[in-house]
Amino acid sequence: MEISSYDKAGQKVVAITGRIDAVTATELSSWVESEVTPPTANIIMDCTGVDYVSSAGLRVILQLTKLAKQHEYIFSLCNPQDNLKEVLDISGFSSLFPVHGSLEDALNNDD
Amino acid sequence: MREILKIPIKPEGLDEIHQHLERILDPVEVPPKINFKLNLMIEELFVNQVEHGSVEDDSYMTIAIEVGDSTIEIRMEDSGPRFNPLDEPAVDTELPLEKRCQGGLGIHFVKHYADTVSYQRKNGKNIVEITKKFR
Numbered sequence: 001m002e003i004s005s006y007d008k009a010g011q012k013v014v015a016i017t018g019r020i021d022a023v024t025a026t027e028l029s030s031w032v033e034s035e036v037t038p039p040t041a042n043i044i045m046d047c048t049g050v051d052y053v054s055s056a057g058l059r060v061i062l063q064l065t066k067l068a069k070q071h072e073y074i075f076s077l078c079n080p081q082d083n084l085k086e087v088l089d090i091s092g093f094s095s096l097f098p099v100h101g102s103l104e105d106a107l108n109n110d111d
Numbered sequence: 112m113r114e115i116l117k118i119p120i121k122p123e124g125l126d127e128i129h130q131h132l133e134r135i136l137d138p139v140e141v142p143p144k145i146n147f148k149l150n151l152m153i154e155e156l157f158v159n160q161v162e163h164g165s166v167e168d169d170s171y172m173t174i175a176i177e178v179g180d181s182t183i184e185i186r187m188e189d190s191g192p193r194f195n196p197l198d199e200p201a202v203d204t205e206l207p208l209e210k211r212c213q214g215g216l217g218i219h220f221v222k223h224y225a226d227t228v229s230y231q232r233k234n235g236k237n238i239v240e241i242t243k244k245f246r
Contacts, residue, residue, distance in 0.1 A: 019129075021125060021129070021154055022122065022125055022154060022158045022161075023122055023123075023125050023126065026122075052147060052150065052151075054151055054154045054155060054158075054217065054220075055155055055158075055216035055217035055219075055220060056158065056217075058216055059213050059216075062211060062213065065208060066208065069208065082144070083144065083147045087151075087220065090204070090219070090220065090223050091202075091204055091216055091219065091220075092204025092205055092206075095205075096207075096208050096211065
């Protein structure tokens with residue numbers, strides 16, 4: 001798993017590549033604690049390059065969602081591949097935060 | 112075809128599992144979607160045991176993977192204390208954000224994705240079996 005983040009249109013984009021499993025989710029969670037806590041902008045997780053997510057990965061997504069909300073920012077996720085999309089639906093996470101089809105939509109907060 | 116893996120019950124065991132699965136599943140042309148679901152289910156059951164098993168440092172899980180003509184059968188055994196993951200309370204997937212807690216999603220996925228899943232305690236072992244059709 002690789003994490004890269006940058007600011008775009010006043011928002012924080014976190015782009016992840018690879019697998020988010022129980023081992024890498026721990027790294028991602030530490031990264032969240034050191035790099036985006038407290039958040040200073042909306043957080044967009046770009047999942048274009050994510051090919052695998054387990055429940056441990058979803059826990060970090062939940063952590064991010066709660067963190068953003070506590071500080072009155074919005075967490076959203078963009079471009080999930082089919083497997084991730086399905087896991088978000090089965091867990092009911094799709095209704096907890098906006099899921100966008102592209103980064104552009106996420107930046108504009110469009111459906 | 113039947114493969115038996117012996118994986119140390121610690122977080123590092125997970126990489127071994129994913130690597131073995133790639134090696135076993137790729138040649139039999141398991142569709143990517145099914146491949147994902149098998150990896151996910153095995154990870155969730157393994158990680159559950161790492162977290163709840165309170166097992167000895169040198170303990171391991173035996174994972175038997177049998178690839179049939181159209182179905183894959185997986186049997187996961189460990190010698191830890193009695194722990195039936197299927198008894199975990201169901202996750203309420205409709206709760207609002209504030210009430211969402213961290214646990215239980217892994218088993219929720221296993222129950223959702225497996226064609227069959229069962230638990231038994233036998234000869235001091237926890238045995239979880241799952242089956243999944245792949246073609």
